[in-house]
Structure formats: structure tokens, C-alpha cells
Amino acid sequence: MARFQRSSSDTEPEFTTASLPDIVFMLLIFFMVSTVLREQNIQVRTQLPQAEALTKIDQKRLISKIHIGPLKQGKNKGNTAIQIEDALIENRKTIRNIMYNKLQEQPKLIASLKVDKESEMEIINEVQQELREAGALRINYSSNRENPPQR
């Protein structure tokens, strides 16, 4: 009995919390620095057009981005290309399969068309026809606000 008593009374069993803030600060700094917001490696230039009648898409998980614009580099630099996720689309007829598969996973999919403003409508029409084939009918012409507010 005596032995038990002594062990519980003499030393106060506390662990030091002094370094806890350091750990949390490390976490904080890690998050602040590493939040690069998963910017894909976009290989096409997409300078978005400006518009006024904008809607916001709050549910990010519904969005599937399609980039259309001139290639930034490579031997075909300047040629208009389509990029979905990380891959450039070689054959435009494959878009319907890609989008169809995505639609099976997310029935409320919104195809966000990030199109360079100097593109021609031909390629957009073509992509839209592919989207119709796939049944992905909700689209969004990604554009920026006109005259960005001065801060």
C-alpha cells in the first residue's frame, strides 16, 4: 500500500504542453504554404472571356473542367488543343466516352468549359456536340467578372 501511495503523490503526472503550440503552428504553416489548390498542369493557354451575367458554382465536386486553347509549348505550339484533366485529347471523338464515364459517377455533372477567348466557335461546337452525345448537358462557359473590382 505504502508503495502505491508514494508513487502517486510525489510526482505530478503532467506532460508538458509547451511544445504543443509549436506543433500546431507547424501544421498551420504547412497548410498555409502547401495549399496550392491542386492546379493542374494545364498545357493550353486559357485566357477567359469577361462577362456580367455570371453564376457561381458552389459545389466544386460537380465540376469537370475542359480546357480549350492554344498549346503553350511543344512542337505544335499555338495549335488549338483540348485538355481534360491532365491529358490532351488527341481524338475528339473520345470526349463523349470520357464525359459519359464521368456522368455515370456524378449524374449532376457540370462541364466547365474553360475556353481561350481567341478560340473559334468551330471547336466549341464540336465539343458541345460531343457533350450532347454523352448526355452531359449542363455546361458552364467559364468567364471572369467584367472590370475586376479595385482593391
Next chain:
Amino acid sequence: MAGLLEQRREDREGGEIPTAGMADIAFLLLIFFLVTTTINVDTGIGMTLPPKLQDQQPPPVKDRNMFKILVNAQGELLVEEEQANINQLRDRVKKHVTNYGNEPDLSESPSDAVISIKTDAQTPYDTYIKVLDEVWMAYREIWDQIARTGQTPRGESVGLGKTYSSYREYYNSLEPSDDNVIRDAFGAQISIAEPDTGD
């Protein structure tokens, strides 16, 4: 050589800054950053493509209800068979959809009115978006008016309950399950015309 200074220092043991609260502060900061980091919200012009045509033809639209906008490769506009300027477009669209059968060339009712935009293969995308934006803004301005007055342009109540300063404010107040009564009362029909297939 145990000087007076050293002795005093030894006396003052326990003079520590309490660090227990530091963790809480850091956690608050962490949570603040986690919550406020809005990862730049995607904005754009929403559209719904027409479903793929099977065998049936699209339902016919009366010529008077159709407001045709053609954009050519140079970015020039042909509105209802005559050349027009993009600056006039918004007012013309508004006039067309709020006609309620008054003028024989314009729409019979807002729900019958269709705005058709047709582009050429070489039309710049920028111009297309500008045209589409003007058409949407025409509807937006009408919706703003409905949100402010609670009435359609013809004076029918839409059952808004209260008035809002703008359509956006009304839209933001909607719960996901709510019906958008403004759009139900005054819907927008914007059609992207089928591209010509092979000439």
C-alpha cells in the same frame, strides 16, 4: 563569486510565461484559415445544351416568338435579319420577351419567346460570350425588376412573399429545395442553334 545578481536570479524561479493557452490561439488561427480559404469559386455563364436529337424533329417555334441572332466570322451581328450593334441587343431582347403579344412581330408571351444564337465556325469565342452575356443580362434585368416589385412586367404577382433589392439577393436566399419562383414565372429560353453539318 556568487554575486548579488545571480542570487536574485535564482530566487526568481517560476517566472514563466504560461504557454498552455498558446495552443488554443494557434488552433483558432488554424481553423480560421481552414474555413476562410475559399478556393477561388468558379464563375461562368451556365447553359443547358439541348438533348441529342433522336429521330424526332425539335418542336416548331413560331417565327414571331423566335428572336434570331446570327454572329458571323467577323463578329458582326445580324439580329432578326438586319444588321445590329451589340449595344442595342439587351434592350431588343427585353422588348421581345416582354411583348406579351402586343406587337405582331415580337413574342406572344415570355414562355413562348425563344432567343436563338447562331454562330459561324470562325466566330471568335469572345464575341459569342459577349452576345450570350447580353442576352442573359436582359433576363437578369427583368428578374431584378421582378425581385424588386414582386410582379412580372405585366403586373402579375409571382408570390415572392417579400421584395428583394436584386435577383441575386433573392437567389442567394433560396434553399436548395426551394423553387425559384422568379424563374418559374419568367423563364429564359436561350437556344444555341445546331451548327450546320457540312455544306
